[in-house]
Amino acid sequence: MIRKIIEINEEKCNGCGACASACHEGAIEMIDGKAKLTRDDYCDGFGDCLPNCPTGAITFVEREAAAYDETAVKENMKRKAQESKEKEEKSEKTAFSGCPGHALHQFNREESIKKEETVKEVQQSQLGQWPCQIKLVPVNAPYFDGAKLLIAADCTAYAYANFHQEFMKGKITLIGCPKLDSVEYSEKLTRIIAENNIKSVTVLRMEVPCCGGLERAAVAALKNSEKFIPWQVVTITIDGKIKED
DSSP: OEEEEEEEOTTTOOOOOHHHHHOTTOOEEEETTEEEEOOGGGOOSOOTTGGGOTTOOEEEEEEEOOOOOHHHHHHHHHHHHHHHHHHHHHHHHTTTSSSGGGOOEEOOOOOOOOBOTTOOBOOOOOOOEEOOBTTTSOTTOGGGTTOEEEEEETTHHHHOTTHIIIIITTSEEEEEOHHHHOSOOHHHHHHHHHHSOOOEEEEEEESSGGGHHHHHHHHHHHHHHTOOOOEEEEEEOTTSOBOOO
8 A cells, every 4th residue: 555654764864763762663673773664564654753863864755565553563562572571580580690791799989099109099980880781780780779870871981081980979870872782771771760769860971963862761761760850961072071051
């Protein structure tokens, strides 16, 4: 049948993942860093993804396409939810076994100042736990109890010189990149916030458009958790400064 459906211009797509997050039917997936319409019958033609695209890569076209199949969409979303749940459960069960890089650690960062003979202060890491990748951290890790949560884009630690002292100190840090990871963070972040005693949330992102995916996921998680928690978003410029509103 000829019907209205979306079309994605891969040359304009910057891989931010905003459209995939906005598509409630799961028709859009991130593949090799680009957004792709994977199933015509999953696209309802309403275009919820269009206003979320920062580069204008998505447009409507009329072409031969399979009819929208609501039943297939519901089955697909149910399957994805089950797969996500199984992955989370598997991650939690194997958190302390297998690859050493996945093992949980919690560090006791005592306030101490070490000085060399030149009386130069030695900077100390403020990382309070391991792992710190959003994809790897267990939802119900013990260090989330009473935690001030920092959700930071990977690049912020390299762009902002005083990252540890100004942002990580006294917080539990979760890092990710919505462009490179090609995953939807909001579901996992929702569970972390909803199922733990989180005191506050700070989102640290870069000013580049693709970093908007991390902010949107965090804000969605805060809303979906149905908790009233103090939160803020801080944006870092590409030359390493805090962007003023």
